[in-house]
Every structure is written in C-alpha cells, then in structure tokens.
Amino acid sequence: MSPKQGVRNPPSHQQGLAALIETINCYEFELEINIQTEQTAVKYCLQLLHEKAPGNSVEVRIPPYAAVQVIPGIKHTRGTPPAVVEMNARIWIELAVGKIVWQTAISSGTISASGQRADLSAFLPLISAQDLAR
Numbered sequence: 001m002s003p004k005q006g007v008r009n010p011p012s013h014q015q016g017l018a019a020l021i022e023t024i025n026c027y028e029f030e031l032e033i034n035i036q037t038e039q040t041a042v043k044y045c046l047q048l049l050h051e052k053a054p055g056n057s058v059e060v061r062i063p064p065y066a067a068v069q070v071i072p073g074i075k076h077t078r079g080t081p082p083a084v085v086e087m088n089a090r091i092w093i094e095l096a097v098g099k100i101v102w103q104t105a106i107s108s109g110t111i112s113a114s115g116q117r118a119d120l121s122a123f124l125p126l127i128s129a130q131d132l133a134r
C-alpha cells in the first residue's frame with residue numbers, strides 16, 4: 001500500500017492495540033522498548049489517523065517506521081505533499097492517546113510541521129482511555 005492508501009501492512013486492531021498498550025507501559029515505566037512492538041504501535045495509530053482523516057494533502061512521517069498521507073485537500077500526484085508533519089515515535093504515540101496535546105508538542109519543537117494544513121489537532125487523540133483499558 002502506498003501512503004495515499006493507508007499504512008503499508010497495517011496491524012490488526014487486536015495486534016495494534018496490544019502493541020500500543022505495551023509501548024505506553026514501556027514509556028511510562030522507563031522499560032526497554034521492543035522496536036517491533038513500537039513500530040506496530042506507530043503503524044496502528046497512523047492507520048487510525050488515515051481512517052479518521054482520509055486524503056492526501058498532508059504526509060505524516062514517523063521515521064524510521066512509517067508514513068501516511070491524510071486530510072482531504074490539494075491533490076498531488078508525485079513527490080512530497082504540500083504539507084508534511086514529522087516527529088518521533090514516542091511523541092506520535094503520546095499524541096494519539098491524548099497524553100500530550102498538539103499545541104504543547106508544536107510549542108516544544110518536538111514536531112516538524114510545514115504547510116497550510118499541517119495541523120492534526122482536530123483529529124487527536126485517536127484512541128480513548130476506555131479503549132486502552134480494555
């Protein structure tokens with residue numbers, strides 16, 4: 001799958017949720033992060049974003065794990081979209097679950113965002129505390 005179609009090889013809901021919970025626990029208790037588990041959690045959250053805001057005007061990049069294009073708008077066919085958002089895995093996951101808010105992350109400089117539509121605040125958090133508690 002290309003970024004326009006969603007995350008390449010997305011995890012199932014069950015796999016993604018389990019990886020997300022495990023990764024959050026590792027962050028919270030300062031445990032060693034399993035790279036594959038963190039990647040699964042990142043891809044799961046990116047796929048949730050893609051489902052919530054389908055489109056291709058903003059590319060969200062979480063290197064080295066994955067990227068997805070989201071939010072309807074200006075159509076482009078080649079190269080980088082008109083807006084790009086990039087951050088590390090931990091910031092992405094913490095935004096996705098509502099542990100931090102968009103404006104705080106932008107203000108602290110932990111997110112690189114360029115372009116007119118490079119604001120994901122309307123779509124975050126992606127998953128509720130209730131879903132994480134299940």
